[in-house]
Amino acid sequence: MAKTFIVSDTTALRDGNVLRRVRHLGSARDGLREWRLQRLTAVALIPLGLYFAASVLRLATSTRMTAATWLGSPVTALLIILFVLTGLAHMLVGLRSVYLDYVHARARLLLAELVLRAATALLAGASVLAVLKLFLNR
Amino acid sequence: MERPLSPFMFPTWYRFQITSSLSIIHRLTGIALSAGSILLAWWLVAVAEGGRLFAATHAFIASPIGIALLFFWSMAFFYHLCSGIRHLAWDAGYGFEIRQAYLSGYAVLAATLLLTVLTWLYVYLA
Numbered sequence: 001m002a003k004t005f006i007v008s009d010t011t012a013l014r015d016g017n018v019l020r021r022v023r024h025l026g027s028a029r030d031g032l033r034e035w036r037l038q039r040l041t042a043v044a045l046i047p048l049g050l051y052f053a054a055s056v057l058r059l060a061t062s063t064r065m066t067a068a069t070w071l072g073s074p075v076t077a078l079l080i081i082l083f084v085l086t087g088l089a090h091m092l093v094g095l096r097s098v099y100l101d102y103v104h105a106r107a108r109l110l111l112a113e114l115v116l117r118a119a120t121a122l123l124a125g126a127s128v129l130a131v132l133k134l135f136l137n138r
Numbered sequence: 139m140e141r142p143l144s145p146f147m148f149p150t151w152y153r154f155q156i157t158s159s160l161s162i163i164h165r166l167t168g169i170a171l172s173a174g175s176i177l178l179a180w181w182l183v184a185v186a187e188g189g190r191l192f193a194a195t196h197a198f199i200a201s202p203i204g205i206a207l208l209f210f211w212s213m214a215f216f217y218h219l220c221s222g223i224r225h226l227a228w229d230a231g232y233g234f235e236i237r238q239a240y241l242s243g244y245a246v247l248a249a250t251l252l253l254t255v256l257t258w259l260y261v262y263l264a
Contacts, residue, residue: 039229042222049219053212058261060181060208061200064192067185084178091172098165123179130179130186 034093041090048083056080072138077131084127088120156243164221167214174211209258216253220246 055076059067070076099112177199184195198204224242227233233242 039226042226046219046223049215053215053257054260056178057208057212057257058264061196061205064185064188064196068188071182071185080182084175084182088175091168091175094168095172098169123175127179127182130182133186 034096038090038093041086041093044086045083045090048079048086051079052083068134069138071131072134074135077135081128081131084131085124088124092116092120157239160221160243160246164218164225167218167221170211170214171218174214177207209254212257213250213254216257217246217250220249220253 055070059070071080095116096113099109099116103109103112181195181199184192199208224233224246227242233239
């Protein structure tokens with residue numbers, strides 16, 4: 001999805017990104033993909049987030065049984081998993097755009113990238129496994 | 139040569155307006171919500187595991203500090219949601235006139251307060 005090729009007469013110079021790079025017109029990396037991902041996840045998070053806020057705040061202080069029963073029901077489990085994954089994808093793009101503004105050394109940039117991605121993967125994995133366990137054990 | 143980096147204008151030279159302040163708050167609430175995702179994952183794991191882990195997590199969330207955190211996170215969430223919709227409108231090409239931008243800015247603030255209050259009324263009354 002990153003680049004559009006004209007199939008009929010594809011050469012290196014027909015690829016708009018290569019041409020831009022050769023002529024030094026802009027960065028020609030994959031900013032658009034991130035931009036689009038952020039907007040798509042933002043739109044998805046409107047209904048998912050409202051559902052999440054309306055239900056989880058009430059459960060946050062409830063007993064384990066109540067929370068486990070609710071999280072284990074099929075529709076809730078699905079929506080919470082979707083919310084967590086969409087939210088974390090949105091977070092990844094957002095936090096990336098923050099540290100790109102303030103971290104200027106290459107080594108530190110790479111470190112920030114690795115730490116953020118590892119942390120996001122951990123959070124996503126842990127959340128999904130937890131909800132799956134509740135769903136399967138109900 | 140050491141050149142000053144981006145935020146150096148802020149405390150002394152820059153005059154805040156609602157438009158730039160709201161933009162900064164959008165970013166700050168985004169960062170706060172990212173931190174909140176840690177507690178969310180933690181809570182989900184605690185509910186799944188039960189036992190002492192859940193007891194400790196529950197004690198923290200139900201404590202005054204926990205409730206205050208939830209309150210501020212919910213406010214940050216609603217702000218980021220409303221402000222995000224404002225950004226989506228801009229992405230679609232609407233609302234760029236200065237008057238419209240100010241108006242939508244105040245609307246975002248009002249909607250944030252309203253949604254936060256309504257949500258917590260619902261939490262405590264329903």
